[in-house]
Amino acid sequence: MNSTLLHSGTETARAPIEGLSPQLILLHARDDVAIARQQLLPGAPLMAGAVVGGLIPAGHKVAVRAVAANQAVRRYGQIIGFAKRDIRVGEHIHTHNMAMGDFERDYAYGVDAHPTPRVDAPRTFLGIRRADGRIATRNYIGILTSVNCSATVARAIADHFRRDIHPEALADYPNVDGVVALTHGQGCALDSEGEAIGLIRRTLAGYARHANFSAVLMIGLGCETNQIDGLVESQGLKRSETLRTMTIQQTGGTARTVASGIEQVKALLPEANRVTREPVSAEHLIVGLQCGGSDGYSGITANPALGAAVDRLVAHGGTAILSETPEVYGAEHLLTRRAVSRDVGEKLVARIRWWEDHCARMNADMNNNPSAGNKAGGLTTILEKSLGAVAKGGTTNLVDAYEYAQPVTAHGLVFMDTPGYDPVSATGQVAGGANLICFTTGRGSAYGCAPSPSLKLGTNTALWIRQEEDIDLNCGRIVEGEQSIDEVGAQIFELMLATASGAATKSELHGYGQNEFVPWHIGATM
Incomplete structure (x- = not known):
């Protein structure tokens, strides 16, 4: 594929999409794709002067602009892949016609860093001192x-x-x-x-x-x-x-x-x-952020809603740990721009480079993720998955970056280098001090994390109906227009405080937690 330099927010404006069907979600004015709220049949209205050209499963992408072969395809206003062939307006965009490609990221260290608002009187939870x-x-x-x-x-x-x-x-x-x-x-x-x-x-x-x-x-x-x-x-x-x-x-x-x-x-x-x-300040909360069994709605509902909760947590003096390095790959430039210093941004990029070298040594491909379930849910490349995954980190500054299982001492949004495999990733976060895990899922992950409670946040209502016994909160109301991202973010923050105060999570009620302790194994077994 052609090499492209990615500049966040600096490209020439594109013609607006007119008359988009209410059954579709356009996330950014520069996007080439819209996301189906529900399954769309061939011939369904797409936009002014255009119809859907084939079956589009719920959560999947449909082209709202024509894309020439080898050209970049955008979602969230960012590159998620490159067209394998010419793509017409109304086509389903997925693994059959879009793939990974090489492009440079503009890391622009710290250009978007900004003062983080803090509340005068932080909320409290009932903690154990x-x-x-x-x-x-x-x-x-x-x-x-x-x-x-x-x-x-x-x-x-x-x-x-x-x-x-x-x-x-x-x-x-x-x-x-x-x-x-x-x-x-x-x-x-x-x-x-x-x-x-x-x-x-x-x-x-x-x-x-x-x-x-x-x-x-x-x-x-x-x-x-x-x-x-x-x-x-x-x-x-x-x-x-x-x-x-x-x-x-x-x-x-x-x-x-x-x-x-x-x-x-x-x-x-x-x-x-x-x-x-006893009542203690929310500044004592250290929340590990996870997403597993992701789908096409993850970056639209549960992840940005969790990000809104993280912004609240940081404003109250707490800490959130974003991790899963292979699942921020391709979106790391959005974090380096928010780094409080070049040193913090470069620590993150150094871990990205380590992973590239690690995969090369193992004859592996960073794009072996998304998993089969992720792809069935509408995610095509790791770039697309990563751009949705980083939304869990909200909008505040990136204040530090840690290696796996290092003690987390900073307050605010931090990054910890971990694999994308959830049990291994969360094990590192808890080793670093996380006393609560928030886990978004679109396909229905089953997970718990002793000794820290784990909250499950579902991305869509169909999952909630099917697997409510495992999910603590349904974020699908966002895609249905019943609640805003910020409203659900406020609910998640309240759920964090209640859980930290002793309220049992669904995974705790089922007895999850002991088998999910999986330290990262690296190197040769002799």
Whole structure:
């Protein structure tokens, strides 16, 4: 495809679209495509002097301008791909006639940065104040593993305290949300000094010190590469009454370790139960932003509505973490323009370059995303998906950029480098301190995230009707014209505060959260 330089907002104005059908959504005056509110049949009205040329599924794109072969196709006023052949007005635009192409982004570091308005009296939620001043939204006891070999033992200990199996185990501890085992498949057969062990250790340390854990018991096998002593020392952790460690080999085998673990958790429960909730400022909220099972409506409804909620959160002093680097690819220039400094913008771009090199080494393609479900929902290229995904970050400045699982210390909108795979991405965010996850979905993802609650935001009403038991809020009213983006954003912000105050999410009611702990595995398995 032809190489094109992308300038945001600097192109010559294009002729307006006259008489567009109310069944279509035009997102920007420069766009070549409109989005179908519902399935459109051939011959349906398109715009003045034109009709739909073929079947257009709901959420998919139809051409409102003719596009010559090899020329850029725009949605959101931005490039989402290039025409494989000449495209006529009224045609369905998707994988059969549009593809990725090379073009330069104008990063224009900081040109759109602006003062962020702050409210005089921040809203509050009912949080749990730890002894060191950190604020929690939940109160769990966590069982972490240094290696996959200790996963079965960790789960056996946690299962002893499951309310659905042994309701008596926590009957005297109503202020404890549960005992959860977060296991993984790593910890051995990796370079003892390399990037991979540093990544798993940083992730485990982030969970070990997470405010939503009243106490943590870490269990190893004993002979693994990821030695607990090395983990504790390298990450600046300190063993204490609330951070205990043990190994199966040293304790004397599986049964003895399970029994010892159960007794240690029992000893921790009385203190964990002594917590109370109190009003705390919304500045203590750290919200991880996720989108999974996206569709053609994601960038129209749930993502921009979540962005409106993020703007409110930032105005109240809180923090939002935008992530999924492969899913901001092609839209990173919209973030660099909002960076508070060139250094922050360049940190983001450096991670983009790392991913390009990583994919080249692995003989992979950054455009292997969207997934099959995303494409069925109307998304064609990663450029299109990314432009909708960054809307979750709202409109405030990008104040910092972090590597995976690094502690997030800044207040405001930040970026964390993670894969696009939601469990891996959210695991990094929680390791960085996220005490709440907001997850948009158009296809119907099933996901939870212990120890941090996860809110599901549906992009369309059909999903809400089909899968209401998993979705916390329907954003489909936006596309139906019943509510504005800002109105739904206000609802999401209120839902954030209620959830942080202890209201259970749908995923918590279903028991999601333990299996979704998936640290990023990188490098060779020996």
